[in-house]
Amino acid sequence: xxxxxxxxxxxxxxxxxxxxxxxxxxxxxxxxxxxxxxxxxxxxxxxxxxxxxxxxxxxxxxxxxxxxxxxxxxxxxxxxxxxxxxxxxxxxxxxxxxxxxxxxxxxxxxxxxxxxxxxxxxxxxxxxxxxxxxxxxxxxxxxxxxxxxxxxxxxxxxxxxxxxxxxxxxxxxxxxxxxxxxxxxxxxxxxxxxxxxxxxxxxxxxxxxxxxxxxxxxxxxxxxxxxxxxxxxxxxxxxxxxxxxxxxxxxxxxxxxxxxxxxxxxxxxxxxxxxxxxxxxxxxxxxxxxxxxxxxxxxxxxxxxxxxxxxxxxxxxxxxxxxxxxxxxxxxxxxxxxxxxxxxxxx
Numbered sequence: 001x002x003x004x005x006x007x008x009x010x011x012x013x014x015x016x017x018x019x020x021x022x023x024x025x026x027x028x029x030x031x032x033x034x035x036x037x038x039x040x041x042x043x044x045x046x047x048x049x050x051x052x053x054x055x056x057x058x059x060x061x062x063x064x065x066x067x068x069x070x071x072x073x074x075x076x077x078x079x080x081x082x083x084x085x086x087x088x089x090x091x092x093x094x095x096x097x098x099x100x101x102x103x104x105x106x107x108x109x110x111x112x113x114x115x116x117x118x119x120x121x122x123x124x125x126x127x128x129x130x131x132x133x134x135x136x137x138x139x140x141x142x143x144x145x146x147x148x149x150x151x152x153x154x155x156x157x158x159x160x161x162x163x164x165x166x167x168x169x170x171x172x173x174x175x176x177x178x179x180x181x182x183x184x185x186x187x188x189x190x191x192x193x194x195x196x197x198x199x200x201x202x203x204x205x206x207x208x209x210x211x212x213x214x215x216x217x218x219x220x221x222x223x224x225x226x227x228x229x230x231x232x233x234x235x236x237x238x239x240x241x242x243x244x245x246x247x248x249x250x251x252x253x254x255x256x257x258x259x260x261x262x263x264x265x266x267x268x269x270x271x272x273x274x275x276x277x278x279x280x281x282x283x284x285x286x287x288x289x290x291x292x293x294x295x296x297x298x299x300x301x302x303x304x305x306x307x308x309x310x311x312x313x314x315x316x317x318x319x320x321x322x323x324x325x326x327x328x329x330x331x332x333x334x335x336x337x338x339x340x341x342x343x344x345x346x347x
Contacts, residue, residue, distance in 0.1 A: 005082075006109030011075050013110050015068035017117025021145025022152060029144070033064045035159070036142045039166035046167065046258045047174050051250075052316055053323065055178035060127070060138040067120045070143045074116060077128060081190065121146060124165050127172035129183045137177045140169055154272040160263045167258055171251040179323045186243060192236045242332040246322060249303015249335075253311075302335050309338040314346060321345055 024032070040062045048054055065073065124146050131139040142165070151161040176182050259266030310319045322328050322345075334341040 004105055004108060005079075005112060006105040007075050007079055009106055009109035010113040010116060011068070011072050013113025014071040014075070014116030014120055017114060018067040018071060018120035021067060021121070022149045024145075024148060032144050032148060032162070035162055036064045036144060036147070036166065037062055039163045040140060040142065040170055042163065043166045043170035044174075046262065047171050047254055050254055050258045050316075051171070051174065052320055053174050053178040055174040059177045060131075060136055060140055060173050062140045062142065064142045064144050066145055067143065070123060070126070070141055071113075071116045071120045073128065073139075073141055074119075074126075075112070077130065078112065080130065121149075124150065125169035127169055127176065129172075129176040130187065138173065138183070140173050142166070142169065150273075150276070154269070154276065156269050156272060157265045160265045161269055164255055164259060164263055164266060164269055167255040167263075168251045171254040172247065175247055175250065175323075181326065182323075185326045185329075186240070189236055189240050189243070193233055193240075238332040242330050242335055245303035245332070245335045246306065246330055247303070249301075249305070249307050252304045253307045306330060306335050306338050306341075310342065313338070313342055318346065 044055070063069070063073075120143075123143055125143060126141045127138055128141065129138040147162060147165055148158075151158045154161070256266060256270055259270075263269070307319065310322075322330065322341075328345055330338075330341045334344070
């Protein structure tokens with residue numbers, strides 16, 4: 001298969017833009033890595049006791065990585081996701097000429113690297129549900145330099161903050177390993193989006209650049225993903241939004257709900273972290289808007305409200321019916337109207 005993205009260049013560009021992170025001694029770095037690994041393991045029974053979801057321990061490896069490590073992992077993930085799109089383009093247009101491939105792959109490599117570089121110094125942790133090497137049920141990535149950077153920036157207790165982050169990411173691991181159909185369902189939705197992707201490269205480029213201009217100028221709302229998607233794709237994206245809002249909100253509720261028992265300063269951490277999520281400078285806010293990160297912040301907020309309202313109404317066991325089958329997942333509309341979900345699922 002021809003290479004439409006220079007993945008190695010994307011990783012190099014992203015790593016260079018992301019930088020190394022805060023300065024720490026070798027001893028400090030070793031201590032942070034050890035604490036994060038221990039925090040992830042400690043979080044497993046805490047999440048199980050709070051949620052009632054049972055996931056076997058150590059079903060997914062825990063990797064404490066630096067910024068280039070996170071960028072490499074996500075480049076590998078993107079390569080897997082877009083492989084069907086590449087195949088569609090080649091089936092329709094045939095393989096590109098060597099010159100076109102060489103130039104085009106480098107351009108897209110730089111573009112992807114820039115995006116990964118921006119995200120690579122912000123992401124604290126990530127559960128990758130699609131990683132399946134050696135029979136693993138996903139993998140948990142904890143980005144050590146970013147965690148250290150944020151705990152210093154917020155001026156919070158470093159040990160409390162590290163465990164707080166581990167609780168959030170471990171909740172995602174539990175969601176996907178205790179609910180085995182979740183990964184296949186999400187992968188199916190992504191596959192449906194891929195199957196409807198426009199395969200005319202010139203049209204993709206022309207329309208994409210026009211819509212980026214509209215977003216930057218404020219003439220259009222939403223993110224770049226919203227602007228380049230068809231009505232059919234938007235319907236599927238709405239399903240994905242409902243799922244991700246649920247999962248992100250659930251993880252936020254768990255990390256705050258478990259917190260008071262084991263994290264004395266959880267209230268202070270939440271207050272300061274929520275304020276930080278809003279972004280700082282104008283460029284930061286623009287990039288967040290283009291990449292849809294503002295919408296992701298809304299997913300945390302709206303999903304958490306949904307989870308809390310449902311748990312208040314029917315308890316944690318009643319809430320866990322969302323994980324019984326794909327049809328029980330809340331829609332994007334129901335995320336904003338928990339009573340509608342309760343009426344549909346609980347009668």
